Amino acid sequence: MPPSFTIAMPGLPDPRLAVNQLRNLYYMDHAHLVAEEAERWGWLLKEAGIDRHPQYTAPVRIHIRLHGTGRRGDVPNWLAHGSLKVLVDCLCEPKGNRQYGFGLLKDDSARWVRGMSVEVEPEGEPRTEITIESAGTI
Numbered sequence: 716m717p718p719s720f721t722i723a724m725p726g727l728p729d730p731r732l733a734v735n736q737l738r739n740l741y742y743m744d745h746a747h748l749v750a751e752e753a754e755r756w757g758w759l760l761k762e763a764g765i766d767r768h769p770q771y772t773a774p775v776r777i778h779i780r781l782h783g784t785g786r787r788g789d790v791p792n793w794l795a796h797g798s799l800k801v802l803v804d805c806l807c808e809p810k811g812n813r814q815y816g817f818g819l820l821k822d823d824s825a826r827w828v829r830g831m832s833v834e835v836e837p838e839g840e841p842r843t844e845i846t847i848e849s850a851g852t853i
Contacts (some may be wrong), residue, residue, distance in 0.1 A: 719849070720782070721844060722763045722764070722845050724762075724843050724845075725841065726755075726842065727781055727783065727784060728797075728799055728843070729754075729798045735798060748798070753804065753805060757815055759761040760805055771821070772821070774826065774828070774848060774853060775820060775827065775832070775849060775853050777800060777803060777832075777846070778831075778833070778846040779843065780836065781834070782838070782839040782840065783837070783840050783841035784837050784845075785837055802843070807819070808821060827851040
């Protein structure tokens, strides 16, 4: 089992995928935004070296820290942010219609991801940090 792992990337989630914005999108517009965001997170994760990290073979907890958010949104909105779902999908093995993913996690189901938290720090340069840590055995 790999030890806990933290990766930092510049930028924040795409505000167009915020929960309060999605109701205004048609399905195809939403699908297009998700594909764009998956590509963006994929490049950022690859630049940060995630493809050199071994796969977790036991359940994990994921902690996401967003720095430099300013006054954009409150914590519950960030927690339910569509872009963070895409980010977690990028950590998993590709499956079904989702052709992206680095395979760091087998899946994002409750069997493999036992918890997820989001912390928001309004100050500083905009960046997103992800920490993955072991959460026991299956």
